[in-house]
Amino acid sequence: MGAVMNQNHSREQLWAQLNQEWDLIIIGGGITGAGIFRRAVSGGLKTLLLEAADFSSGTSSKSSKLVHGGFRYLRNGQYDVTFESVRQREKLLKQARNLVxxxxxxxxxxxxxxxxxxxxxxxxxxxxxxxxxxxxxxxxxxxxxxxxxxxxxxxxxxxxxxxxxLDDSRMVLRLIQETIEDGGLALNYARIESLLKDTTGHVRGVAVEDRSRSNLGTQELKARAVINATGPWTDKLREQLGRQSRVxxxxxxxxxxxxxxxxxxxxxxxxxxxxxxxxxxxxxxxxxxxxxxxxxxxxxxxxxxxxxxxxxxxxxxxxxxxxxxxxxxxxxxxxxxxxxxxxxxGDANNPSAESRAHLVLEEDGLVTVTGGKLTIFEIMAEDTLKAVLPQLGKELKPIRYWFKPNPAFLSDNRLSQQSFHYLAGRYGQALPDLLTMSDPQSLQQVDDLYLYWAELPYNARHGMVEHLDDLLLRCTRLGMLLPQGGMGVMNKVKQLTKSELPWTEEEWQLEIARYQDIYQKAYSPNPESHLK
Ligand SMILES: Cc1cc2nc3c(=O)[nH]c(=O)nc-3n(C[C@H](O)[C@H](O)[C@H](O)COP(=O)(O)OP(=O)(O)OC[C@H]3O[C@@H](n4cnc5c(N)ncnc54)[C@H](O)[C@@H]3O)c2cc1C
CATH class of the missing domain: 3.30.9.10 (D-Amino Acid Oxidase, subunit A, domain 2)
Known part of the structure; x- marks a missing residue:
């Protein structure tokens, strides 16, 4: 069996599993949190990743989709940032073949x-x-x-x-899926409401609220170390420690x-x-x-x-x-x-002149990582864990691979070799599962996109989809790539996924309305006209 999000456990089961003593709790399921999750679990740490909304729903689904050195940073004299990014690009082209x-x-x-x-x-x-x-x-x-x-x-x-x-969201999802398969636990729609401190003010855990449709309440979780990988929200958690803004x-x-x-x-x-x-x-x-x-x-x-x-x-x-x-x-x-x-x-007036370097801070036991970019997520993960290890008193085992090797090309008369490699990049070792559950019609591409219809039911089953926007804006990018957010193919989307999603007819209508609202206000060609 390939990588499957949380091995098909129900939300209730996963929620109950959160209550353990963790080595590490990572807050934030963007590329930074996903990278640390991958490295920590590969290194032998008992690790939990918690994401307030959908995985990659923050900045990590909205990048320029480049794994790049940042040629323009050379112009600003950021040679070190360019150098480490170029080196990472070369690594990722090999490690994440066909995804990058x-x-x-x-x-x-x-x-x-x-x-x-x-x-x-x-x-x-x-x-x-x-x-x-x-x-x-x-x-x-x-x-x-x-x-x-x-x-x-x-x-x-x-x-x-x-x-x-690359497809930025697919990279985040692949890292998370493959790490779950290796023993990590990750949950989306689980928002950290507060940091828990001991009597000396040292951060020892978190209070997490279930933000899913199941509404499972709040619980307090203990960890030997807590990492703040919340991207643009970084300072929100740091404020709880009385810290000045850095982002x-x-x-x-x-x-x-x-x-x-x-x-x-x-x-x-x-x-x-x-x-x-x-x-x-x-x-x-x-x-x-x-x-x-x-x-x-x-x-x-x-x-x-x-x-x-x-x-x-x-x-x-x-x-x-x-x-x-x-x-x-x-x-x-x-x-x-x-x-x-x-x-x-920093001190630049011009936003584009601000450094793209990353920063790791240790404050009252909370380790924060911010800045940087998607391309260097491995370096950011290593640097963050270096700052955490003294709190754990543990060594990190070497990592075998950041991405599991793609499956070898299987001759399948439903797919060309090129299509197989495209899907292998997106799903890695889970691709055979996707192919098993797909009929020849669903192994057709959606209109003039690269996307396959078969990706919709597969993600509806395995992508920890809570809402329709998770499926259409991140697990797949259909909503960003088709006119009107793909409303013209909504009946087909529904027909392909309804047996995988536990929604009644009324819930489908609510999900479609919610999705349309999000699309219009944040993804349509003219969001401002929908906000007035
Ligand atoms: C326009 C643009 C283009 C870019 N292009 C590129 C590019 O081409 N290549 C590149 O390498 N980099 C690029 N970058 C940079 C890169 O996208 C970001 O550096 C990276 O995505 C940041 O990831 P992150 O995980 O730190 O933050 P995010 O992706 O924002 O993840 C943080 C997560 O934390 C969650 N969170 C927040 N608060 C809580 C809480 N209390 N509890 C639980 N979870 C919480 C959020 O929901 C969010 O999902 C670009 C950035 C932008 C904005």
Missing amino acids: TPLGFVFPHNASTRQKRMYRAGIIIYDLMALKWKHRHLNLTQLRETMPVLKPKGMAGAYLYYDAL RPLRGSHLVFSFDDLPIPHAVTLMHPQDKRAMFAIPWEGRTIFGTTDLDHQVPLDQEPYCTDQEVAYMLEAIHSIFPDSKITESSVISSFAGLRPIVR
Whole structure:
């Protein structure tokens, strides 16, 4: 049997299992918490991961989907961040095969020799950091052949360099699933309400509230160490210890377009015409995503972040500058999404100049990790556990693998080799289970997406789905990739998943209404119009 979330235990059974003496409780089920969970359980620690909402529902489902060195950080002189990220990218391409895949980036330059030299120098440093020599120059004829839509004013050529692409939520879910299989316990919709302290003020546990549909109440849990991996919410828990804020939440938004509207075989790196910030157009899951912005986030953290009208206009301006012949308008936007970077507050006025380095703090027994980025989650996990081990008085066993090896290609006349590898990247060793429960019709792709219909019932059964948005926005990305959040295929979604989800007809209607509300206010092409 492959990796299956919590081995099919009921919510009530899992809730009852929480009450044990833990080595470690990790608060937060984004990539940071998931990485620490993987490393801690592999290292032999008895570990519990608790997530307030759905796994990856914070920033970790709303990134630019890149495993990258951060070429633009070189510009800010953040060489150490770029170096460790480039090295991690190379590792992840091997460790998380087919979940993390190579992606070419076209980076246009103008006729200025200075600009061309500067870009070239940056790209060479970038390649050398990875001990590679993969970049090349494209002249205008080659560019016209490779990417005819790319026509920024004054373009004289471009460099093609390589980074990597992933589905961020699937990475979080794979890490969590495979760690549960190895003996860890993880629960979503379990919110930490307070930290429990002993008489000396040292954190010794947490009070957790069940936020699921089952409404199982609150319980107090003891642990030898507690880790705060709550991303943008980091300071909320630290406030309970009377600590000053350290996180500057910076919002980044993206727009999603059909591939036909922005047909790009490689990603494109560009500078926004207004402020010269680096932005990307990225082919992803049969669509093209464009982003991102970088703004101080003034909205309360309990409200799902959304892309503002101003951000939409700012991104369209960049698109028109680089793809001037495209017919893209506001009405071409399929969806939008916005996430909050949990940046360690520095002294930069300009949000984009803030360091992307991570920070580990030990305060009254609570170990907090924040900042950083998805690409370096392994380094963040190792650094966090280094800070925790003195509290545990234990050694961490070496890790065999962060991701279990993908299953070997099984000749299955329902799937091409390419499709098999795509699904193997997303589900790892659980893929044979998915194939067993799928009929030939469900092993068809959804419209012009990479996604397979079969992923819906599989996740409905094994993905710890509490709400429809878990299934459509994170376990699968159908809601972000189809127009109107996929409302046009809702009957089919229901037909495929209703035997897996314990919802009455009335509950289905409530779930659809809840999903539509979330979609409109945080994922639609124009969230602000739904918030007024
Ligand atoms: C627009 C944008 C683009 C980005 N692009 C990239 C990229 O391409 N590549 C890259 O490497 N990085 C990228 N990043 C950075 C990366 O996405 C983040 O660094 C990373 O996702 C942060 O993960 P996290 O687990 O720390 O936080 P989160 O993913 O936000 O997870 C924190 C979790 O804690 C939970 N939580 C909060 N409070 C509680 C509580 N009291 N009890 C229980 N749980 C709680 C939340 O519900 C949440 O799920 C990007 C970030 C943004 C915003």
